[in-house]
Amino acid sequence: MRILYHHRTASKDGQAVHIEEMIDAMRALGHEVRVVAPLADQDDGRMGGGVGWVHHLKAVLPKAMYEFMELAYSLVAYRKLMATAREFKPDLIYERYNLFLLAGLMVKRRLDVPLLLEVNAPLVFERSQHSGGLALRTLARWAEGKAWRGADAVLPVTAVLAAHVRDYGVPAERIHVIPNGINRAHFAHAPSPAEAKASLGLQGRVVLGFTGFVRDWHGVDRIIDWMAGTDAPTDTHLLVVGDGPVRTELQAQACRLGLGERVTFTGVIHRDQVPAYVAAFDVALQPAVTPYASPLKLMEYLVLGKAVIAPATPNLQEVLADGLNALLFDEAQPGALEHVLQRVCSDSVLRGRLAQGAADTIDRLELTWLGNARRALSLVQARG
Template identity: 55%
Template sequence: MKILYHHRTASRDGQSTHIEEMIGGLRANGHEVWECAPSVGGQDGGGGGSAGWVGRLKALLPKPLYELAEVAYSLVAYRRLVHSIRERRPDGIYERYNLFLLAGIWAKKRFGLPLILEVNAPMAIERAEYGGLALPGLAKRLEAYVWRRADWVLPVTEVLAQHLVSVGVDRRRIQVIPNGINEAHYRNLPTAEEAKRSLGLEGRLVIGFTGFVREWDRLDRIVAWIARQPVERNVHLLVIGDGPARAEIERCAADLKVADRLSFTGAVPRARVPELSMAFDIALQTALVPYASPLCLFEYLALSKTIVAPDQPNHHEILSHGVNAWLYDPADPQGIEKALETLATDQALSARIASAARDVIADKQLTWEQHARRVAGLMNAGLTKGAGAAS
């Protein structure tokens, strides 16, 4: 099958990882895949921000004009899609949803191609809450317009699927496909002790976090908890990544006189993250929006680490408390600290949870190749019944 993968992502972060892995999974299943997307305008160092000229434009334009420019960009994307479709003659379109992006729906209607829409967040809500929207009404209307007209909509969690239903998407056209792992990245890794030795952390109980560190991750709480631990526990916080909250976390560690118990690797190539993460004894999944499917969670499972995560519905879709993870109450001011205390003092419990973690990948079929197989099956079903039913 020939598939055109359409997106508007121009940054190098978790979004690009999802894109690359899904394309790789489809190709591994024997399909021809072409990418139809803007050129990456710059590197964000894993920061998750807008890349290159996109970020500059966003900073310069008043918010209403920037949002109208996003809508207008659909014309540019549509021309690119039309050219790719005429050149490649794909059997269908797979699109990563983004707010104000209408080109995929237009191309689907014009060429009669099935369109599968991957949805990672309710962008109209997310941007209104975190980045601000000048035109929220327009954003919601266009979001619903796109969601309702795709042949299949693939939210990353059941929580997000319920939101799609609430705005009028037919439940029969929704298939939940979470994030996943590439098994090739988890072969021939060092042991935990070897990984610790390479980082100068031999003999320490390592609490680990991977990703772009922001204020809401509240790693300062972890530093404060470490400062209260007996010296003989030898607890250490290892952060694989960087971010705007780094300076404050390092300042907190210095103030509490535990700077020697905190390490940041800084931004590292994604290929190195698994080998470095093998040094973790306990892996942190910090607070996040209720509809998310965080990449690092699946990586922790693949590494067979003891996971500490907030007790919330999207995690219940993947994790079981006390079996393959330890879930804490995010509303409890000491929730994550209590979880760490429990696992730090009960090594047998921690070991049992870590041992069960890796099985989740196989039990729930959480590899990118398996996800791609499902996507191809849906695309084939769209071809069989004929595209346009959702138009």
């Protein structure tokens, strides 16, 4: 098929990974993909970067004006999409949903081309909760509902997120959950845990690992507090693969508790380096999670066969099962996280069993980008 892939993302974080992997997977399946997107900063492969001009606009413009500009961008994108569609003659449009973005829907209606809409977050809800909220919430809710109801198929990344989509009146038969995935090839040449530890000078340690852009709500401070207590084995070491706004605070906490030598931050690294660091983990940490998300880091933990610790939230339980591929804890129960940390760090047999269960999960649930692309495109192919 000829696929017109449209997005409005210019960042170099996990969003970029999802976009690039889905495009590559569609092409690997033999489809021709044409991409229409805004001009982005040159991608140097370094994860966790932002988009400076976007942040500048948000900072200097009144909130309502910025949101009107987002909606107005749909007209710019529509013209680009229409020009490409007339020349490319696509069999379908695949769009990554963004707030106030209606260009894909407009082209679908103009040319009668099927539209698959990938939804990674309920953005009206999300942006209402963060960054000072939305100035044009009624307009935003209208735009979100218009986009979701207008697509031929909506592809949320979790069943929890699918419930948000249904709340907008999208029929259940047009909602198809497709979680984030993994590209096995990118992790096929990761070193063994022993080799990875040796390269980092962490031989003989039980390595607790976290990847990503660390924020205060991620709960990494609780891990450091636990390591300073009497229940934590003294050979534990925390390895944070990434950076974040609370890095300085966490490093100060570690030094204050006498753990300065047992906590390591890599800083922002090239995405190709991630497997070599994650390979060193004995225990992979997901201390907290957005309740509707499908975390990319979780797929990285699973594909490398790491014992996972995570909260027992409905979205994570779509992939994780307590005692099979993870130890899950009740977020509302005081000390629950610390209890599972003590269990897994003190029991190498348990870690091994969870690690094997984690490694088996990718194939069992087909959590690959190729599988995701195949499932998504089959929705259009089935229509003939």
